[in-house]
Amino acid sequence: MTALHAQRRERTCAHDARISEEDFRRAAALLRQLAGIVLAPHKISLVQSRLARRLKALGLDNFKEYLDLVSGPDGVDERTEFVNALTTNLTSFFRERHHFEHLASELLQNVLRKRPPRVRLWSAGCSNGAEAYSIAMTMLPALEAGLDVKILATDIDTRVLGRAKRAIYAADQVEEAPPALRSKCMRSVGPGEVEIIGPARNAIRFRQLNLFAQWPMQGAFDAIFCRNVLIYFDAEDKARLVDRFAHKLAPGGFLYLGHSEALMSDHPMLEPVGRTIYRRRA
Structure with missing residues (x-):
């Protein structure tokens, strides 16, 4: 040859x-x-x-x-x-906006009122980071108030985590973010591109994590977002994962699932409080 x-x-x-x-x-x-x-x-x-x-x-x-x-x-x-x-990575800023409206009206307002010593949120299956940054922007008033708010963002895909850490997006990808938050949390870095900046960026830690492996996190979370992830698992694994999330929530904490991932049966630790929103029973 x-x-x-x-x-x-x-x-x-x-x-x-x-x-x-x-x-x-x-x-x-x-x-x-x-x-x-x-x-x-x-x-x-x-x-x-x-x-x-x-x-x-x-x-x-x-x-x-x-x-x-x-x-x-x-x-x-x-x-x-x-x-x-x-792995499939489909996400966008403020996707399923009602979840962020709930986060702002319930958790954020409670945090601003009670000023707890720590607030922890988790974006499980964060993809390119749009969801995690949307969470951080929603919690911006608490961050600006100097409260200890931290967001863990995890995904099994190391490539999308690299993109998430860069925090640079095409301008049309962030159009769903409220204009006031865009002006505070983003800056132009070139033709048609913006970068996430300030507290909304600094509050997030991106980590590689297989949801079915052992979780290294020790403390409880005030909110967990796991949206449009469960659809890739079978019924047994979905139930097992929801149960693990329930145990990682603080009493009164919220679990946000994707629009097609509503729980089909009652969970002893979770009560529905909105469209694919669940609160851990005290």
């Missing part, structure tokens, strides 16, 4: 690779094992297109070789890339 032919083959082998049903089932099982995410059979084309990029990056010819690497002893680093490739 000539060098030219070898280069052509290297460029096209990953593009031409087709994932078999057996390899798809294997990839789905690995993702379930590593991240708890359930892949439905109709996702086979999505898996093929996303993992094809990893085959190309690694110079591999087929999905079996790739899955052998990911599941083998030399695949520790690639397992992170595998999960990154197959």
Whole structure:
């Protein structure tokens, strides 16, 4: 084989690779094992297109070789890339605005009135950071008052966490943020781009976390946002995760779920107080 032919083959082998049903089932099982995410059979084309990029990056010819690497002893680093490739990150600033209106009218007002020694919030599955920064901007009056407000923002995908830490977004991505908060919490950093600044940025700590692994956090949270995340898990894992969230909430703390993730049965520790909003019973 000539060098030219070898280069052509290297460029096209990953593009031409087709994932078999057996390899798809294997990839789905690995993702379930590593991240708890359930892949439905109709996702086979999505898996093929996303993992094809990893085959190309690694110079591999087929999905079996790739899955052998990911599941083998030399695949520790690639397992992170595998999960990154197959996770879906769809979010926006002040998405499902009623949650932030509730946060402002209930938790924020209570904090400003009672001035507790600490306030802790968690954005679980924070994606590119839009949700976490929306939480911080909502809590801005408490931050400006000098209260100890901290927000933990976690995701399993290390790539989106990198974007979140940069805190730079296209201007059209932040249009849903109230103008008064945009003027206080953002600055222009170039054509069509803005950066989150000030207390709304400094209050957040971004960390990589698998929700099904052990949680290192010791204290309780006053609010937990886990929105449009549960839809990727099966019923048993959803129930287990909601139960863990309930135990991490302080009495009276709030759990915010996605618009299609309402709890289908009563939870002994949670009471509904709004549209996909739940409060931990005292």
